[in-house]
Amino acid sequence: MRHAILAVLASIALSFTAPATAQRDGSPKKPLRVLLIPADGGTEDGTKADFQPLFDAMSQSTGLHFEVHTGQSYAAVIESMCTGLAEIAWFGPMSYIEARERGCAELLAMEERDGSATYFAGLFVAADSGIETVSDLAGRDLALGSPHSASSFAYPLAMIADAGLDPIAEVGAIRLTGSHASSLMALRAGKVDAAGASFISYERAVNQGSLDPSRFRVLGKSRPIPNPPLAMHADLPEDLKAALRTAVSSVHETPGINPESIRGYGGKRVDRYVCDIDEGVLDSAARAVAFIDEDFKAALLQKASLQTD
The missing domain is CATH 3.40.190.10 (Periplasmic binding protein-like II)
Known part of the structure; x- marks a missing residue:
């Protein structure tokens, strides 16, 4: 999988159409920017520490490179995604829907633990x-x-x-x-x-x-x-979106990757990240607090x- 994903990276830079995201392609010199909502206080040694092992594992298994930061607020993460300052974001369910409705976020994956994604x-x-x-x-x-x-x-x-x-x-x-x-x-x-x-x-x-x-x-x-989802910028090229889905959905079973490194919200170990999610569950959650x-x-x-x- 590593060689297949590396092969598409060379063409990705040429296929960007959104000016704000055109400079990042997942290469070592142009890592994809990941921004996390500050669910537990927003400290770099808090929320960031929860997810850094996941993106390190994805980088190890695929050759894609990531730069992970925690946002100062939920609103700041939404704005950064919608102004092209991040390619990937970890949102809460409601903040994801807000970014999606603004046309800048597309669902990437959701963590699953003990068969549950809630x-x-x-x-x-x-x-x-x-x-x-x-x-x-x-x-x-x-x-x-x-x-x-x-x-x-x-x-x-x-x-x-x-x-x-x-x-x-x-x-x-x-x-x-x-x-x-x-x-x-x-x-x-x-x-x-x-x-x-x-x-x-x-x-x-x-x-x-x-x-x-x-x-x-x-x-x-x-x-x-519904568990807080990972999302990607809607204007990323389709081949990069596919590479990200493959990377995050298969990282838990990649040889050489320690299962302990597959973590999520609260630093808890997760079984896997799933990409085939019915967004209707998120919409239903939104209706519950309409x-x-x-x-x-x-x-x-x-x-x-x-x-x-």
Whole structure:
């Protein structure tokens, strides 16, 4: 496979049509730029460390070269993809759909673990808070991550709405922290009564010693959410798209590649990356939180702006 992919690289540079992406072809001097949403705080030794082994393995097995960075925010990753500053991005389900609707992102792959390609969001509270049900969040303060995030924003809000609460009118102060980890740290510091984050981020915080699991508990768990997808720029040449699909979907079974290096969200080992994905599952996930339209988001952002400390 390595020789086959190397063979197409020579022709790829000549077949680019998008000026913004024309300078990157996956060669050693022109590596493909990979940008990751900052799901767990955005540190280079955090989210980047989760995915660097995957792209190192793909480079080893195919000859394609990658330059991996973590974006400063979900919005920054979307903008970078849509302005041609990245060829590959790791998105949340909602941020991928936003980039796709802008015409700049095409689905590449999704991680699969134990036969599942889904994960969960949660609402977390202090163990001694006295908050027993999601409806008890009436008048309570809440930390959420990025407005572009499915599991630290949209799905926690959906759980609150499903409990019969208006997140804008009936929840207390809203603190938008920008990431799962920051929301959990706001909960730990007592700045809020509850935090929305993915279970993967919660488990990571516990494993890293940032949260004492005896002091916190799960208030609510979301319906399944499609795993955050890897996407590629829509204007990449078709032969490079095919090479990327082959590389990521076969890396787990490539001789000489340590299976431990095939990792994904939260640094967890994954079984494989699948490319034959029905995008309908992502669209269905978006419909589940469709009540968060532009008017709703504007009102919630206005409410959050009143939180000054």
